[in-house]
Structure formats: structure tokens, C-alpha cells
Amino acid sequence: xxxxxxxxxxxxxxxxxxxxxxxxxxxxxxxxxxxxxxxxxxxxxxxxxxxxxxxxxxxxxxxxxxxxxxxxxxxxxxxxxxxxxxxxxxxxxxxxxxxxxxxxxxxxxxxxxxxxxxxxxxxxxxxxxxxxxxxxxxxxxxxxxxxxxxxxxxxxxxxxxxxxxxxxxxxxxxxxxxxxxxxxxxxxxxxxxxxxxxxxxxxxxxxxxxxxxxxxxxxxxxxxxxxxxxxxxxxxxxxxxxxxxxxxxxxxxxxxxxxxxxxxxxxxxxxxxxxxxxxxxxxxxxxxxxxxxxxxxxxxxxxxxxxxxxxxxxxxxxxxxxxxxxxxxx
Amino acid sequence: xxxxxxxxxxxxxxxxxxxxxxxxxxxxxxxxxxxxxxxxxxxxxxxxxxxxxxxxxxxxxxxxxxxxxxxxxxxxxxxxxxxxxxxxxxxxxxxxxxxxxxxxxxxxxxxxxxxxxxxxxxxxxxxxxxxxxxxxxxxxxxxxxxxxxxxxxxxxxxxxxxxxxxxxxxxxxxxxxxxxxxxxxxxxxxxxxxxxxxxxxxxxxxxxxxxxxxxxxxx
Numbered sequence: 001x002x003x004x005x006x007x008x009x010x011x012x013x014x015x016x017x018x019x020x021x022x023x024x025x026x027x028x029x030x031x032x033x034x035x036x037x038x039x040x041x042x043x044x045x046x047x048x049x050x051x052x053x054x055x056x057x058x059x060x061x062x063x064x065x066x067x068x069x070x071x072x073x074x075x076x077x078x079x080x081x082x083x084x085x086x087x088x089x090x091x092x093x094x095x096x097x098x099x100x101x102x103x104x105x106x107x108x109x110x111x112x113x114x115x116x117x118x119x120x121x122x123x124x125x126x127x128x129x130x131x132x133x134x135x136x137x138x139x140x141x142x143x144x145x146x147x148x149x150x151x152x153x154x155x156x157x158x159x160x161x162x163x164x165x166x167x168x169x170x171x172x173x174x175x176x177x178x179x180x181x182x183x184x185x186x187x188x189x190x191x192x193x194x195x196x197x198x199x200x201x202x203x204x205x206x207x208x209x210x211x212x213x214x215x216x217x218x219x220x221x222x223x224x225x226x227x228x229x230x231x232x233x234x235x236x237x238x239x240x241x242x243x244x245x246x247x248x249x250x251x252x253x254x255x256x257x258x259x260x261x262x263x264x265x266x267x268x269x270x271x272x273x274x275x276x277x278x279x280x281x282x283x284x285x286x287x288x289x290x291x292x293x294x295x296x297x298x299x300x301x302x303x304x305x306x307x308x309x310x311x312x313x314x315x316x317x318x319x320x321x322x323x324x325x326x327x328x329x330x
Numbered sequence: 331x332x333x334x335x336x337x338x339x340x341x342x343x344x345x346x347x348x349x350x351x352x353x354x355x356x357x358x359x360x361x362x363x364x365x366x367x368x369x370x371x372x373x374x375x376x377x378x379x380x381x382x383x384x385x386x387x388x389x390x391x392x393x394x395x396x397x398x399x400x401x402x403x404x405x406x407x408x409x410x411x412x413x414x415x416x417x418x419x420x421x422x423x424x425x426x427x428x429x430x431x432x433x434x435x436x437x438x439x440x441x442x443x444x445x446x447x448x449x450x451x452x453x454x455x456x457x458x459x460x461x462x463x464x465x466x467x468x469x470x471x472x473x474x475x476x477x478x479x480x481x482x483x484x485x486x487x488x489x490x491x492x493x494x495x496x497x498x499x500x501x502x503x504x505x506x507x508x509x510x511x512x513x514x515x516x517x518x519x520x521x522x523x524x525x526x527x528x529x530x531x532x533x534x535x536x537x538x539x540x541x542x543x544x545x546x547x548x549x
Binding site for chain 1: 358362364365366367368371372404405406407408409410412413414416451452507508509512513514
């Protein structure tokens with residue numbers, strides 16, 4: 001493994017330091033907590049605040065979605081580990097503009113526990129907090145147990161929609177409802193070709209054998225639906241579209257937003273190879289791609305792989321997705 | 331008899347901080363085998379934060395010491411370990427909040443309270459290859475020894491032995507929770523890092539008991 005780092009224990013602090021330096025036109029580090037990144041527009045009086053947070057190693061998620069008409073404050077965890085409850089609490093305080101705070105995060109055990117405890121702390125500050133828990137990863141649990149599914153790249157649409165709703169002046173319940181609708185309308189699937197390595201560990205904690213791929217893999221290498229021989233890009237794209245649409249019976253003519261994200265070590269050109277086929281397959285299924293996003297939006301260190309997210313749209317979601325934003329990740 | 335008072339809790343938690351710091355590398359290596367390799371760092375840093383908080387504002391009451399520990403740990407450690415140990419301390423603070431501190435031979439009740447806090451927050455079952463797999467047997471061993479009328483040194487020795495055995499036993503278990511669950515049967519043969527750090531904390535509590543017991547005899 002050849003990677004750029006100093007002391008592996010310092011990677012997160014150094015990532016955040018470089019991030020806020022590079023994007024100082026949009027974000028700053030909380031003066032109260034070195035593990036909270038705050039939008040330069042956070043805390044606007046009378047506007048609902050939007051908070052997220054999660055483990056590091058997924059850049060540009062989560063910090064990259066902090067900005068104008070986007071997330072107000074992000075709690076930063078260790079690599080692939082939930083942030084502390086205190087970081088979530090400090091993020092909530094930084095985002096608060098007196099109209100309550102929506103915490104929009106992904107369904108992982110650590111995040112659930114830490115957000116729950118942070119919410120209790122915020123109640124003592126008299127800050128109204130409500131949450132939406134993203135669960136868009138189709139292969140992480142059957143449809144009948146959707147509450148067990150993990151959150152993946154659909155979270156980006158959840159943040160965008162929730163934050164745009166807050167920017168439009170909605171109250172906390174309105175922001176929560178919009179973010180919930182966004183994630184309810186999202187389905188995602190991941191395919192992994194090679195595992196990722198935490199620099200402090202030095203070896204991958206799971207393997208994908210040469211010539212194989214793991215269909216349905218999670219953002220931290222959680223097991224997929226199946227391991228099978230690597231196939232041509234078009235066949236992989238077809239499989240991903242099928243998995244996502246099979247879980248999501250959408251009427252013909254439905255407009256969708258499509259997000260294809262690399263997992264960190266997939267060449268960008270391969271994302272376009274996949275996207276070309278993905279869009280044609282989605283349109284062949286009778287849907288209409290309203291807005292595509294292709295790039296490294298939500299990664300997993302140096303994992304080789306890709307995720308596909310499809311969000312079904314209505315007029316409200318289209319309007320909110322179209323709201324002008326400024327953040328490093330988009 | 332000596333009691334589980336604020337000084338005892340502070341002494342035990344400082345001992346735990348020292349033990350976890352000494353075992354930092356070993357715990358990280360265990361975690362690197364089946365997890366993300368940072369368990370030693372987060373536990374050592376978390377208990378160091380507790381020790382510093384106890385020095386900064388020495389608590390007068392047992393429950394206060396435990397609540398202070400919860401707060402300090404929660405500010406330092408995320409992942410699942412942060413809320414799990416914070417919940418353990420908060421549960422113990424709620425249960426050990428009587429007008430009079432428990433006598434030291436009821437160590438098992440403190441351990442059981444800590445275990446209950448972990449169980450309530452994490453919802454793990456015995457045998458899931460988690461920290462609970464040392465906390466529950468250690469609490470039971472301490473309570474059993476006390477019921478048998480054992481003296482303090484014996485209660486501590488039994489508890490320590492149960493924790494060590496339970497920790498070693500986790501190697502034979504298959505992880506069903508946390509990141510190690512990814513490995514399924516390949517997690518067998520590896521100690522659970524959370525159980526290993528839990529055993530260190532239990533050893534520290536036992537050290538604090540035997541230290542009090544020997545000082546009591548010397549008096």
C-alpha cells in the first residue's frame with residue numbers, strides 16, 4: 001500500500017485542516033470543536049439549521065456538502081467511525097438559528113447512538129431537533145425491513161432537498177418532511193471490485209478475489225448480495241439498474257435524478273462508461289432522467305467500485321434540487 | 331468496610347486509563363485483525379479524558395463521578411464505544427445514587443449496572459462477540475462471590491479470573507455485530523477488541539478493590 005499520510009492517527013485532523021483551508025470561502029472550523037465543520041452561512045436567524053455527520057474517509061462526504069443552501073454544520077468522525085455525541089451536539093448548536101435543527105444522517109449503529117445522545121443534550125439547550133435517517137442501500141436488507149437498510153449516496157439528495165427546503169423558509173416539520181420524502185424516493189446499490197485499506201491498519205479487512213466483483217457492497221465493505229465473476233461494464237450497469245428499479249416500482253414516465261459515484265479508486269472515465277449504459281437502461285425502463293450527477297460524490301477511501309442512486313422526482317423535489325447552492329462537494 | 335464512593339470510582343477509572351494506555355498498541359492490533367484498527371487509541375484517549383476531567387473537578391459523590399466520566403468519554407469517543415460506555419456510566423450513576431454508598435463487597439452491583447447500560451444502548455445479546463461478553467460474566471462472578479460471603483480479595487480475584495476467561499472465550503465466537511460481522515466465520519479465532527478493553531477496565535476495578543482491601547488490613 002502506497003498512500004499519502006504522515007502519522008495515521010493524524011489523518012482526520014489533517015484532512016479537516018486542509019479542507020477548511022482550501023474552502024475557506026464556504027466553510028470554517030467550529031471554534032468550539034475541531035471536529036465540527038461549519039458553513040459560512042450557518043446560524044441564519046429564523047431559518048431551520050441542517051446538520052449531518054459521519055465517519056471520515058468518504059470525502060467529499062460529509063464535509064463537502066457544507067455550504068450555502070446546503071448543510072450548515074457537519075460532525076466529523078474518525079475514519080469509518082461515527083462522530084462523538086458531543087460533535088453532533090456542537091454541530092447542532094452551530095446550525096441553530098432559533099427555528100430548530102434537522103439532523104439528516106445515515107443508518108449506522110454508531111451514528112444512531114451518538115445522534116440520539118446529542119439530541120438529548122440539545123434538548124437541554126432548548127433547541128428543537130428532529131431527524132431523518134437515510135436507508136437507501138437496497139442490498140443491505142430486504143424491502144420488508146427497510147428500517148434496517150444503511151444510508152449511502154442517497155444522503156446527498158436528502159441533504160440537498162432538506163437544506164433547500166430550509167433555505168425556502170420552511171419550518172422544522174417541513175424540512176423533515178421534504179428530506180424524508182427525498183430519501184424515501186431514493187434507491188442505491190454499490191458494486192465493489194477491490195477493497196479499501198485504513199492506513200492505520202495497513203491491510204484491507206476484507207478481500208475481493210481477482211476476477212471477482214461484489215454486487216451490493218456497502219460503503220465500508222459490508223457484504224453484498226453476491227460475489228460473482230467480473231463482467232463487462234454494460235452488464236454491470238444493467239445489473240445495477242435492475243436491482244435499483246426492481247426495488248422501486250415507478251410508473252412509466254417518472255422523472256428521476258441519477259447519481260453515479262466512484263468509491264475512491266475508480267477512474268472517472270469508467271464512471272462515464274457505466275453512466276452511458278445506465279441512462280439508456282433507465283430510459284428503456286420508461287423513466288426519464290431529469291438530472292444526472294457523475295463523479296466522486298461519496299467515496300470509501302481507496303475502494304474500487306461504484307454506487308448508483310436513483311431518486312424519483314415530483315415537482316417539489318425538482319424545484320428543491322434546482323435551488324442554487326455553493327458547497328465544495330457539488 | 332470501605333465503600334464504592336467517589337474516591338473509589340475515581341481511583342478505578344484512573345487505573346483503567348493507565349492500563350488502557352499501556353495496552354494501546356495491543357488493542358489496536360487486535361482491532362486491526364477484525365475491525366478498523368483504532369480501538370486502542372479511542373479507548374486510551376477516552377479514559378485519559380475521564381482521568382483529566384476527574385482531576386480538573388474532583389467529584390464529591392459517586393454518581394457525580396460516574397456522570398462526569400460519561401460526559402468526558404462522550405466528548406472524546408464516537409463510534410459505538412463512546413455511547414456504550416457513556417450509557418454504562420450513566421446507568422451506574424442512576425443505580426448508585428442512594429443516600430449511602432454501597433459497601434465494596436457489592437462490586438458486582440456496580441459491574442452489573444455498567445453491563446446493563448451497555449446492553450440497553452447496544453442491544454447486543456450474550457455470545458454476539460462484543461464487550462458485553464466480558465461485562466456480564468464478570469458481574470455475575472462478583473455477585474456470586476459476594477453471595478458466598480467471600481472476602482474482598484477473593485471477590486476481586488474471582489471477578490478478574492472470570493473477565494480474563496470470558497475475554498479469551500470471545501476468540502471462539504463469531505461476530506454478528508459491528509464491523510467484524512463482515513468477516514462472519516473468519517472472525518473466529520480472533521479476540522474481540524471490545525471484550526479485551528472491557529477486561530482491562532474490569533481488571534482496573536479489581537485492582538482498586540484489592541488496593542483498598544490491603545490498605546484496610548494495614549490499618
